[in-house]
């Protein structure tokens with residue numbers, strides 16, 4: 001699969017078939033996350049692979065999202081912010097979240113490449129999930145990903161915004177790539 005196809009075809013899936021994914025493929029997707037850009041080249045993420053149905057049940061409960069129970073695996077991305085705030089005291093916290101997002105997108109595109117589906121879970125009771133998974137308070141839970149084979153009808157995909165209403169050139173709210181006078185001048189054959 002071409003990377004551009006993976007970008008356009010990836011979609012959140014909230015209904016999984018009974019087929020169990022090969023955990024090795026999930027490990028490979030986690031490996032892909034490790035190629036993401038990281039401030040100072042410092043990889044600040046930990047990942048947990050959960051396959052215990054009892055734990056998955058607890059995760060579903062504390063996320064208030066029943067469909068998570070259908071997944072045979074849940075992946076959790078966890079940041080160690082201090083690894084980034086130590087060298088970058090002013091920006092470390094935001095860098096840590098930004099690079100988690102970059103790594104997660106690699107992970108999502110890799111899953112897409114191998115035909116696995118997931119849904120980014122950001123709504124969960126952090127305190128409760130932390131307890132269930134025995135994660136120390138020094139670490140930040142970024143997001144959870146129930147993983148399986150899709151049992152949904154593929155959705156028609158489209159970009160989430162109209163690029164031309166969200167891109168400015170050189171200055172905030174300048175929609176035009178070139179100065180209007182220049183374009184008009186060309187139309188009338190003037191040389192500037």
Ligand SMILES: Cc1cc2nc3c(=O)[nH]c(=O)nc-3n(C[C@H](O)[C@H](O)[C@H](O)COP(=O)(O)O)c2cc1C
Pocket residue numbers: 010011012013014065119120121122123124
């Ligand atoms: C930070 C973040 C948190 C999210 N949390 C949830 C969530 O808790 N539950 C859920 O069903 N989807 C969640 N989503 C998935 C979005 O709802 C989904 O990406 C959006 O509807 C667009 O659909 P798509 O992923 O198919 O493009 C989250 C996505 C992001 C980026």
